[in-house]
Amino acid sequence: MNEFFQMGGYAFYVWTSYALTLLILIANWIIPLKQHQNLLRTLARKLRRKERDHVDPNP
Amino acid sequence: MWTFLQQLSSPPYFYQLAGRLIPWLAWPCLAFLISGLYYGLWVAPIDYQQGHSYRIMFVHVPAAWMSLFIYMVMAISGGIALIWHMKLAEVIAASSAPIGASFTFLALATGALWGKPMWGTWWAWDARLTSELILLFLYLGIIALNSAIEDKRTASRASAVLGLVGIINIPIIHYSVIWWNSLHQPPSITKFGAPSIHLSMLIPLLLMAVAFKFYYATVVLMRARCEILERERNSHWVGTLITPSQNS
Numbered sequence: 001m002n003e004f005f006q007m008g009g010y011a012f013y014v015w016t017s018y019a020l021t022l023l024i025l026i027a028n029w030i031i032p033l034k035q036h037q038n039l040l041r042t043l044a045r046k047l048r049r050k051e052r053d054h055v056d057p058n059p
Numbered sequence: 060m061w062t063f064l065q066q067l068s069s070p071p072y073f074y075q076l077a078g079r080l081i082p083w084l085a086w087p088c089l090a091f092l093i094s095g096l097y098y099g100l101w102v103a104p105i106d107y108q109q110g111h112s113y114r115i116m117f118v119h120v121p122a123a124w125m126s127l128f129i130y131m132v133m134a135i136s137g138g139i140a141l142i143w144h145m146k147l148a149e150v151i152a153a154s155s156a157p158i159g160a161s162f163t164f165l166a167l168a169t170g171a172l173w174g175k176p177m178w179g180t181w182w183a184w185d186a187r188l189t190s191e192l193i194l195l196f197l198y199l200g201i202i203a204l205n206s207a208i209e210d211k212r213t214a215s216r217a218s219a220v221l222g223l224v225g226i227i228n229i230p231i232i233h234y235s236v237i238w239w240n241s242l243h244q245p246p247s248i249t250k251f252g253a254p255s256i257h258l259s260m261l262i263p264l265l266l267m268a269v270a271f272k273f274y275y276a277t278v279v280l281m282r283a284r285c286e287i288l289e290r291e292r293n294s295h296w297v298g299t300l301i302t303p304s305q306n307s
Contacts, residue, residue, distance in 0.1 A: 004101070007111040013176050014114050017169040018100070021118040024161050025092075025274060032281035039288050044301045046292075 068147045070287050071296040077280040084280070088273035095266030103260050115173040116260075121268040123166035126194060127229055129159035129275060133201070134226050137219030149215035150290070152222065153205050154282035158275060160198035167191060178242055186235035187243040190228060197225040211290055 007014040066072050099117035106113040133155040140148035170188065171181040182188065201218040208214035236245045256264070291297050 007114070008105065010110060010112040010176055013112055013172045017115045017118055017172045018096075020168055020172075021122070021165060024165050028158055028161055028278050029281070032278060032285055035285045036281065036288070039285055040301065043288070043292055043297065047298060047301050 068145055070146060070291050070294075071300075073147055074284055074287050074300075077284050081277055081280050084273050084277040088270055088277055091266050091270035091273060095263050095270050098266060099263035103263050104257075106260075109177060112173060112176050113260075115169050117263050117267050119166060119169040119173055120264060121271045122162045122169060123191070124268060125271050125275060126159060126163040126166050126191070127232060128272075129155050129162060130194065130198070130222075130225070130229060133159060134219075134222040137215070137222040140215055141219045141223075146290070149212065149219075150283050150286045151279065152219060153211075153215060154279050154286050156198055156201045156205065156218070158278055158282070160195060160202060162271070162275075163191065163195040163198055167195065174242075183242050185241045185243065186239040187232065187241050190232040190235050193228055194225075194232060197221070197228065201225075 005011060005015075067076070095117065099114060103114070103117075105111055133152050136148040136155070137152040139145055140152060167188075170191075174183070175181050201221055204218040204221060205214045208217060235241060236243050288297060
């Protein structure tokens with residue numbers, strides 16, 4: 001097991017490569033996920049504001 | 060077929076379809092990724108020349124393939140958008156650019172991390188490395204164009220032209236190791252005849268390559284959905300899409 005983590009002395013190069021890969025994969029997945037949630041929220045807020053402005057509260 | 064294409068290019072239909080497809084692409088991606096990592100890091104035997112450092116190949120090579128593949132998808136959909144003014148093609152092109160740039164950066168970074176122990180240098184100005192760096196700059200140029208131009212449709216046209224011109228770089232990258240004397244090794248999979256790589260190392264390489272393909276399909280659809288929502292924010296269907304969340 002220890003040998004697995006040492007990668008025959010190349011631990012730094014191998015593990016940095018794999019860590020970087022996972023980091024990039026996760027980032028590219030999180031970014032659109034968050035963006036989608038934010039977009040839905042902002043658009044809903046805008047729509048609510050528009051509807052409120054159209055209806056006169058004191059007829 | 061034609062009616063299907065027409066249906067597909069309608070933004071609300073594509074938005075719904077992409078939403079349903081995403082899990083069917085994401086789960087195979089995860090399965091291929093985990094098995095690829097397992098075979099690549101644990102099962103595949105040590106290389107007699109490079110020791111364990113060769114395991115960087117299992118992320119480096121698929122990332123480099125993706126950098127070229129995504130560029131072609133982006134440039135071709137850019138071309139389709141230019142000729143037929145298809146909104147969906149614009150969306151796919153714009154959504155592909157940041158993902159392609161990420162894979163290009165990953166190919167360069169893991170290449171440097173592999174080059175240091177094997178060649179004794181992080182970077183060399185040789186044909187393969189330089190042309191891949193130019194690919195990164197092309198991606199960054201397209202991203203910059205897309206965000207600099209306010210009108211999305213104009214931005215798409217401008218970046219499509221840049222993308223099409225940049226295609227010239229793709230064969231240069233591919234053949235650079237054959238045309239010029241390079242530090243980089245020639246391709247071992249795509250050359251004619253049998254691949255010069257042992258099966259135990261080929262399997263994890265292909266698993267990772269398939270995982271990256273599924274990954275791209277997943278995240279490009281996720282980005283495309285955001286892009287469509289933003290472009291269609293004032294349309295009726297987006298309004299009805301949003302309304303149910305109002306009551307909650």
